Amino acid sequence: MADLATPFAVRTAATLRVPDVVKDGPLPLAEIARRCHAVADPLGRVLRFLVHHGMFTEPEPDVFGPNDASNALRSDLVDGPRSWLDLDGAVGRADLAFVELIEQVRGHHPAYAAAFGRSFWEDLAHNSQLSESFDTLMETKTHGIAPLVADAHDWTRYAQVADVGGGKGVLLAELLRRYPQLRGVLVDLSGPAGHATAYLREQGVLERAEVVAASFFEPLPARADAVIICDVLGDWDDEDAAQILRHCGQAMEPGGRVLIVELLPDTDRMATFTEMDLRMMVYVGGRMRDLDRTQRVAAAAGLSVEDFTPLDNGYAIIECRSAP
């Protein structure tokens, strides 16, 4: 449980795309190193360690080949784990901030900024490669959630939805495709907002969509019958989450709703939930919440939770209205 060599060796091989390079069969180390833009001796030591931990084969000295474990990290695997482990990508890099977990727990400083000199969101804003990789990871993740959200709620009762912190627009595109009466607005920072316009166009729904680059820490430049906030509140502490929800509430048309989509704790998924909670703490100083805590944050924002629809994947739609 406490070993660090294995995860770092696996992530090094995944980042260098060694599983792709050897996918068709064993190759000499020098050739693997050449194709991976790496140095042969240290790479060989990483691969030999991994062979003895179940990943790759070494059929003869200094020749390495694939096995099931290495193939699981190929980049052509749809929804595979490689991009989450890529040390050059936003989440693989953010994992490196776990070295500062001890100082965060001691109350000395937030982990990510201590590791990288600025906050996660500032880092994305300054580095387009990181920002693109984050938006792509969120796109992959939300492909798994969007159809469930689209099925689980009665969207026919709305004319206009807003997806706040909507990323690339996967959820909004799914809703607009399924419900032709809907129009939608996506609000996010300028990087993801730029990607969202292209994505919504590709999905053929841009004529019913608007994309606005704005911060949800300011009053939102949009109004809607349903204001969706999906996988966003976990990125923030309670005070910030309440401020975001307050702005969502102010953007509701009379009689409208704020729909919070978040992973909730459930007895079968506590390992995932608590891992997400640690990741949120380390990456962005946020936290995962149970329904009670979400209700308290919503109340601080002038909203009351009226309904709650669990989804099959551990997420739920938490429906809020203006508190009476």
Ligand SMILES: C[S@@+](CC[C@H](N)C(=O)[O-])C[C@H]1O[C@@H](n2cnc3c(N)ncnc32)[C@H](O)[C@@H]1O
């Ligand atoms: C975890 S992602 C979720 C994205 C999307 N809702 C989804 O589920 O795929 C959080 C989103 O919040 C956005 N975000 C972060 N800070 C923001 C801010 N101040 N104003 C608006 N959006 C922000 C990020 O750009 C990112 O798209």
